[in-house]
Structures are given as structure tokens and as C-alpha cells.
Amino acid sequence: MSMNVVEPHAKPQRPFALYGVDLASRLLLGTAQYPSPDVLARAVEASGASIVTVSLRREQARGRKGERFLELIEATGARVLPNTAGCRTAKEAITTAHMAREVFGTDWVKLEVIANDDTLQPEIFGLVEAATALTQDGFKVLPYTTEDLSIAERLLAVGCEVLMPWGSPIGSGRGLANRYALQSLRAYFPDVPLIIDAGIGAPSHAADAMEMGYDAVLINTAVAKAGAPVPMAAAFAQAIEAGRAAFEAGLMGARDMASPSTPVAGTPFFDLPPPDSKPGND
Amino acid sequence: MRSPKLTTDDTKLVTSLSIIVVGAGVLGLWQALTLARLGYRVRLVEASAEPFAGAASLYGGVMLATDREAKSYPLIFRRLGREGMTLWRAACPDLSCSGGLVVASARDRSDLERFARDTQGHETLDATKLAHLEPELAGRFASALYFADEAHMAAPAAMKFLLDEARGAGSDVSFGVSVPPEDADTIIDCRGLAARDALANLRGVRGERLIVRSREVTLRRPIQLLHPRHSLYVVPWGDGRYMIGATVIETEDDGPVTVRSALELLGGAYALHSGFAEAEILEIGAGVRPAFPDNMPRVIVRDGGRHIFVNGAYRNGYLLAPVLAKAVAEYLESGARANALVEVV
Numbered sequence: 238m239s240m241n242v243v244e245p246h247a248k249p250q251r252p253f254a255l256y257g258v259d260l261a262s263r264l265l266l267g268t269a270q271y272p273s274p275d276v277l278a279r280a281v282e283a284s285g286a287s288i289v290t291v292s293l294r295r296e297q298a299r300g301r302k303g304e305r306f307l308e309l310i311e312a313t314g315a316r317v318l319p320n321t322a323g324c325r326t327a328k329e330a331i332t333t334a335h336m337a338r339e340v341f342g343t344d345w346v347k348l349e350v351i352a353n354d355d356t357l358q359p360e361i362f363g364l365v366e367a368a369t370a371l372t373q374d375g376f377k378v379l380p381y382t383t384e385d386l387s388i389a390e391r392l393l394a395v396g397c398e399v400l401m402p403w404g405s406p407i408g409s410g411r412g413l414a415n416r417y418a419l420q421s422l423r424a425y426f427p428d429v430p431l432i433i434d435a436g437i438g439a440p441s442h443a444a445d446a447m448e449m450g451y452d453a454v455l456i457n458t459a460v461a462k463a464g465a466p467v468p469m470a471a472a473f474a475q476a477i478e479a480g481r482a483a484f485e486a487g488l489m490g491a492r493d494m495a496s497p498s499t500p501v502a503g504t505p506f507f508d509l510p511p512p513d514s515k516p517g518n519d
Numbered sequence: 520m521r522s523p524k525l526t527t528d529d530t531k532l533v534t535s536l537s538i539i540v541v542g543a544g545v546l547g548l549w550q551a552l553t554l555a556r557l558g559y560r561v562r563l564v565e566a567s568a569e570p571f572a573g574a575a576s577l578y579g580g581v582m583l584a585t586d587r588e589a590k591s592y593p594l595i596f597r598r599l600g601r602e603g604m605t606l607w608r609a610a611c612p613d614l615s616c617s618g619g620l621v622v623a624s625a626r627d628r629s630d631l632e633r634f635a636r637d638t639q640g641h642e643t644l645d646a647t648k649l650a651h652l653e654p655e656l657a658g659r660f661a662s663a664l665y666f667a668d669e670a671h672m673a674a675p676a677a678m679k680f681l682l683d684e685a686r687g688a689g690s691d692v693s694f695g696v697s698v699p700p701e702d703a704d705t706i707i708d709c710r711g712l713a714a715r716d717a718l719a720n721l722r723g724v725r726g727e728r729l730i731v732r733s734r735e736v737t738l739r740r741p742i743q744l745l746h747p748r749h750s751l752y753v754v755p756w757g758d759g760r761y762m763i764g765a766t767v768i769e770t771e772d773d774g775p776v777t778v779r780s781a782l783e784l785l786g787g788a789y790a791l792h793s794g795f796a797e798a799e800i801l802e803i804g805a806g807v808r809p810a811f812p813d814n815m816p817r818v819i820v821r822d823g824g825r826h827i828f829v830n831g832a833y834r835n836g837y838l839l840a841p842v843l844a845k846a847v848a849e850y851l852e853s854g855a856r857a858n859a860l861v862e863v864v
Contacts, residue, residue, distance in 0.1 A: 272591040274722075275813035294768055305715075305722030306769035309812060408747055464637065 253452055255399050255430055256345070256377045258316075262287040263447070264477050265318070265432065266470065267457025274309045276466050281313040284470035289315040290347055290455065292322035293337045307340065318379065320347035325360070327367035334371055346371065347401070347434075349381045357407040357435075361388045365395065372396030381434050384418040386425060393429065400426070401434035401455065404446065408458045410438025413445055423450045440476030447480025448488060536851065539564060539703040543692065545576035545836045546816075546829050546843060547709035548681035552610075553844035554707075555688035559851070562703065563685060566713070568695035571678050575711050578728055578806030580754040580762045581677050581837050582741045583607060583670045584619050586640030588835065593815060595859055596835075597639075599842050604670065606841035611672070611680060615740070615755075619669040620644075620653060622660040623745040624790065630745045634664065641666045655737055655792060671741050673756035677837065707847065708828045712771070712809040718819070718830060723771035723807035726834070727780045728764030731788070733798035736761065744791045751787035760801065763788045767834070773807045808833050818846050820863040824854075 253260050266286040271277035281289055291310055311317060319337030324330040327350060334346045350367055352360035359382050368378050372395055380392050384402045392400060402422060405411035413419055414436065423431060432453040433446040443454045456473055463469035536559050540551045543565035551563040567573035585600030607614055621641075623631040635643060641664040650657030652665065686692055699706070708714055715721045738761070741754040754762040766780050781803065788795040810833035811817060819828040827850070829843050846860045 273810075273812060273814040278812070294770060304769075304771060305720075306724075309722070462633075 253430070255379070260287040260316075260453075261285070262474070262477075263453040263481055264443075264474055265290060265453060265455040266315070266460065267455065268292075268310055269322075269457055270461040271466060274306060277461075278309065278313050280460055280466045280470040281315055283467045283474070284456075284460070285474050286315050286470075288318050289313060290318045290320045290457070291341070292320050293333055293340060294323075304340075311341075316345075317341050317343060318345050318347050319343065320381075321349045321367075322351075324350055325352075325363075326350065327363040327370070330363070330367040331370050334367075334376060338376070344375055345377045345379065347379045347381060359383055359403070361385065364388070365391045368392055368397055369395040379432070384415050384422050386418075386422060389422060389426065393426075399430040399432065401432045403435040404433045404442065405436030407435040409436050410459060411436050412438060412442035413449075416445075416449075419446075419451075420449055440472045443473055444476040444480035444483075447477055448483050450484050453477075536560070536705065537703040538562070538705045538707060539700060540690075540707045540709060541699040542566075542709035542711060542713070543570065543682070543694070544574035544709060544711055545579070545678065545681065545840045546711070546832060547707075548678065548685055549840035549844040550707050550709055550829060550847060551685040551690040551692070552681060552688055553841070553848055554851070555685060555690040557848055557852075561685075561688075561690040562700070563690050563692045564696040564699045565692075565694045566697050566699075566710075570682060570694055571675070573713075574678070575726075575806040575808050576678060576836050577674055578726055578765070578804060579674050579834075579837055580728070580741065580752055580764055581672045581674050582619060582752065582754055583614075583838050584666060584741070585838065586638055586666050586668065587619065587621065587743070588838075589639070590637040591814070593813060596815070599860070600835070600838055602845075603835075603838040603840070603842045604668070606845065607670065607837075610684070610841070611677075613676065613680060614670045614672050616670045617740040618665055618667040619671070619741040619743065620649075620656075621664040621666070621743045621745060622649075622656065622662075622791070625661060627745055627747060628661075630747060631662065631664065634745060638664070638666075640668055653738060653740065653742070655794070656742070659792070669741070671754055673754075673760070674762070676756075705824060705851065706826050708826065709830070711830065712807050714828060714830055715809070718811075718828060720811050721809050721831060722769075722812075723773075724810050724833065725768040725770050725772060725805055725807050726765040727768075727776045727784065727803075727805040728762055728766075729776075729781070729784055729788075729800060730756070730802040731761050731763060731795065731798040731800050732759045733761065733794060734759055735794035735797055736792050738792070742791060744787055746787065749783050749787065751784065751791070753788055753791060761788075761795075761798070763795075765834075771807055773805055776803050776805050808836070816843055816860065818843060818850065818858075818861045820850065820861060824850075 253263050262285045264284050264286045265288045266284050267290045319341050321330040321333040330350045350360040350363035352358050368380050371378050378397050379399050381401045405414035430452045433451050434455045437443050437456050438459050460466050460470045538559050538561045540547050540563045551561050555561040571577045583604050589597045644663045644665050649663045712723045738755050744751045763784050811831040814833045816832040846858045
């Protein structure tokens with residue numbers, strides 16, 4: 238060890254991998270609600286996403302007589318992650334996952350079991366039930382969950398190797414609603430890939446999650462419903478990259494008082510209160 | 520390469536050009552009507568024996584709503600849509616030109632604000648103005664967007680009108696022709712999704728809709744109810760009938776309507792006007808709209824002009840059919856390739 242070299246305190250750079258598959262991008266992009274498949278394809282390209290999620294409606298699996306929309310998604314070159322969006326029970330989600338495995342030829346599934354149509358929040362009991370059945374059946378499950386630690390432990394115990402907690406409700410665009418709990422989750426599972434799945438509305442939200450040390454972010458509505466989805470996809474890609482770089486570089490941390498960035502030598506008594514405010518002692 | 524006949528200045532020769540239009544949906548009908556009026560010898564052949572039975576157009580609401588739709592399409596859409604409205608107004612006296620309204624429930628107000636920001640050609644109405652324009656919505660919505668320059672019509676009436684006009688203009692129309700004849704100078708293929716064997720990029724997008732009849736509800740113009748998950752349209756078709764639609768599902772399946780979709784549509788209609796609770800469901804069905812990857816229609820000219828495909832109108836078949844017919848007519852007359860809709864292969 239040389240006394241002359243200042244060791245940087247940057248965190249070791251860990252490649253992003255899910256279920257043993259290295260992924261180049263930490264952005265996952267949803268494929269719903271775009272103005273057209275053409276805009277969608279260009280948004281995927283601009284985002285650099287290595288994974289795109291596709292919700293399978295049961296109608297799509299009824300015959301699959303050359304579903305050109307699915308072909309267009311496959312043509313983006315990104316890895317297709319089917320999701321079980323809109324399923325209300327474990328049974329529905331399991332059925333949809335099996336259909337998706339046939340249609341897309343992948344055993345990866347983003348597992349959603351939805352409790353409530355208004356908040357679209359995860360139905361955590363059904364989620365654990367479905368995750369159990371699907372992992373036993375050989376699926377690689379990416380569960381959409383809350384920030385709750387106890388559910389996270391259950392999901393990991395039944396074989397999930399990644400967790401996808403929500404930032405805030407799906408499509409709400411409110412960012413990270415419960416930062417404290419998300420930070421706890423990150424701190425508690427330092428080695429589990431954690432992906433913020435829902436509620437991201439702006440690139441700053443995505444950067445926020447990445448600065449907290451989350452491994453990746455999944456975005457859909459914020460890009461699809463943007464005035465111009467393609468440039469917005471690029472903006473998210475930059476924010477996610479910046480947020481990750483900042484995390485790896487080590488943030489300075491917040492403090493309660495101003496701290497001058499230039500030396501203040503020569504003003505030794507700057508923190509003394511002015512004389513007239515001194516409490517009198519007579 | 521255009522046919523030598525077309526390059527001559529002799530109008531009689533030009534007008535003697537024979538054309539077969541395949542497919543009597545809204546695109547085919549407008550083609551037949553427009554070209555027959557210009558003096559071409561037009562035969563319109565349709566595979567289904569019963570008029571309109573196989574046409575996706577029959578599942579449309581027939582809302583001519585350029586400004587409302589433009590935000591989802593490339594910039595050129597607005598100009599094309601306006602041209603479509605003008606051609607419809609000039610052609611069809613039965614069109615109801617009473618504008619259209621967009622509303623949202625109180626908790627989805629931010630969606631209405633965003634919609635207002637993303638669209639042109641509307642006026643924001645407060646509750647009083649809304650009540651004045653559409654009395655039965657009084658007290659149901661705090662505000663609305665009014666798109667004055669919109670028109671609507673019942674789909675079956677619009678199709679029948681176009682068929683009558685095409686015949687009246689001299690088109691020879693035959694139904695139940697499963698193998699279309701080829702003995703014409705130009706074949707115009709308007710088969711919709713049935714042409715996907717010839718058009719590699721064409722896909723189908725399912726749409727489901729209901730038709731109900733109500734004695735309680737009186738709405739004068741199409742109403743769109745915004746919702747974060749499924750936007751809903753209610754289009755008055757006259758005689759107490761309303762079309763309630765339409766889902767947009769990326770699948771080519773044309774099977775029966777699912778309970779989920781029916782619940783979404785009916786729930787939306789009930790949220791718009793509780794009077795729909797007592798309406799009778801007359802019809803419920805699904806059609807598959809043909810679309811290209813950018814959801815814009817195309818005129819694709821092949822074999823030096825002998826085969827012309829007109830397809831991919833997606834949700835805008837009624838609005839853009841006359842514009843597409845005009846583009847084909849201009850191509851036939853002058854070989855013009857300047858038209859953004861025309862693609863010469």
C-alpha cells in the first residue's frame with residue numbers, strides 16, 4: 238500500500254444480470270399505449286432497452302394466427318418479457334403465464350396479480366401463491382410487488398431471484414412514493430436485483446431510483462404518453478445512466494447546514510452571533 | 520410504368536379505362552363512387568353475399584373527428600383529416616354536423632387537462648355551457664372539451680348511402696364474388712385485412728363495440744369519456760340507438776366479445792349517463808381494423824399501375840376513405856407521385 242495514492246471510494250461496478258443473463262441496459266420498457274407500433278419500435282431503439290415487457294391479453298393467445306403486433310415487438314431485438322397484467326387471482330396469472338410461455342417461447346414472466354382496479358396495487362397473497370407455483374414449474378419469475386419487506390422475503394424464499402417493487406401506483410407518474418421503505422429494501426437485500434416497476438413519471442424519478450442503488454427501472458406510461466415518446470425514451474436512458482453512475486461514484490450525502498466549497502480561512506469567527514444579540518448578564 | 524393509354528390527352532380514352540374495385544367496405548365504396556363519377560368504368564365486387572357483412576367498417580362509430588384524433592398520428596394526419604371532412608360534407612347531406620364532446624370524471628380531471636393540451640380546435644366548456652349544449656350531461660361533469668368542427672353518422676346508414684351513391688354514379692356492384700375477376704385495366708384492392716397475404720406490414724387491431732337502444736338517454740353528439748385505462752365513445756345513431764365503443768386490442772382475433780370488454784364498455788356508458796342502465800342491448804360484436812406500423816393508410820401501386828392496394832386505414836376508415844379515393848383518382852389521371860399517401864413500388 239502506498240501512502241501517496243488516495244483510494245477512491247467508488248463502489249465496485251457490478252454488471253446488471255437477471256437469472257444469470259447479463260443485460261446491457263438498466264432500462265426496461267413497457268409496450269402498451271403507444272400511438273403506433275412504429276413509434277413504439279423507435280422508442281425502444283432510443284431507450285436502448287434490453288428488455289421489453291408485453292402484456293398478453295387472452296384474446297391474443299386464442300388462435301395466434303400470425304399476430305403481427307407480436308412479430309413487430311419481437312423485431313425490436315429486445316428480450317421479450319411477457320407480463321400477466323390485469324390478472325386478479327393467482328389462477329388467472331398462472332394461466333396467462335403458461336400461455337405467454339407458449340406464445341413467446343420464454344420461461345421469464347413478469348408476474349402481476351392485481352388487487353384493485355383503482356390503485357392497481359399488487360395482491361400480495363395471490364402474488365406469493367402464483368410465484369410459488371410458477372417457479373416450481375420452471376418459470377423465472379419477476380414479481381411486481383410492494384416495498385414490503387416481509388413479502389419480499391417470501392418471494393425470495395419461493396425462488397424469485399429478482400424483485401420489482403412499485404415506486405407508486407401503475408400509471409400514476411408520482412415517482413418514489415415511499416423513499417424510506419425503498420431505501421430499507423435496498424439496504425436489506427444488497428445482492429438481490431431490485432427493479433422499480435411502476436409509478437415513474439419523469440426522468441428525474443428514474444435517476445432518483447438509480448441513485449438509491451436500484452439495479453434498473455421499468456417504464457411504460459411516462460414514455461408512451463409523452464408528447465413525443467421517442468425523445469422521452471432517450472431522456473430516460475440518459476437519466477438512468479446518470480443515476481447509476483452517480484450511485485457507483487458515491488453520493489456525498491445530504492447535510493443540514495451549508496458547507497462552503499471554498500476554504501473560509503481568515504474568517505475565524507464567522508459563526509459567532511452579532512454582539513447586540515448576546516444575552517445580557519446584568 | 521403507367522399504361523400508355525393514360526398518357527394520352529384524349530379524354531375519351533382516359534375515361535374508357537376499366538377498373539375493378541375489390542372489397543365493398545368503406546374504402547372500396549368511396550373508391551367506386553369517386554372513380555365512377557369521374558367517368559371510369561367501375562365494377563365493385565365483394566366476397567360476402569350480404570352487403571357489408573364482412574366489413575370492419577360496419578363496426579365503426581363514424582365519428583369524423585380530425586382534431587381529436589390528430590395527436591396520435593404523424594403531422595400530415597390533420598391536413599388529410601380536414602380534407603376528408605370537406606369531402607364528406609360535400610357528398611353527404613345526412614351527416615350530423617353537431618360537433619363532439621370530451622369529458623372525464625372528477626378524479627380523472629388531469630387526463631382532460633392533458634387531452635386539452637395535446638389537441639387543437641376545441642373550446643373548454645364549464646358546467647353551465649355544457650348543460651346548455653348537452654342538457655342531459657348537466658350536473659354530471661364539471662367541464663368538457665367541445666370540438667365544434669366534427670360530424671357523425673350511423674355506420675349502416677353511411678355504408679348504405681355510399682353503396683347507393685356508387686351505384687347511382689354508374690358502378691356495377693356485385694356481392695358474393697369470392698374470386699374477383701381480373702379483366703380490367705386496373706385492379707384496386709380494398710379488401711382490408713384479407714389483403715394481408717399481399718401486404719407484409721399489415722396487421723389487424725381488434726375493436727369491440729355494442730349497440731344499445733335507450734328511451735331515456737338523449738344525446739345529440741358523440742361523447743368521449745376519458746379514463747386512464749380505456750377511453751370510451753358513445754355515438755348517437757338516431758332513433759334512440761347508441762354505438763358504444765370501442766376497444767383497441769392488438770390482436771387479429773375476431774372472435775366473440777369477452778365479458779371483460781363488455782363490462783368495460785357498459786360500465787363506461789353507465790358512468791357517462793346512468794340512464795343507460797335501462798337501455799336494451801341490440802348488438803354486440805368485434806371487428807378487426809387493418810393497420811400499417813405507423814397506423815396511417817397507404818395507396819400502394821404495383822405492376823406499373825395495374826394493381827393498386829388501398830389499405831391500413833385503422834380507426835380512420837370513414838374519415839380518410841374519400842381522401843384515399845381522391846389520391847387514387849389523381850394517380851390514375853396524372854400519375855402524380857407527389858401525394859404522400861401514394862407509394863409506387
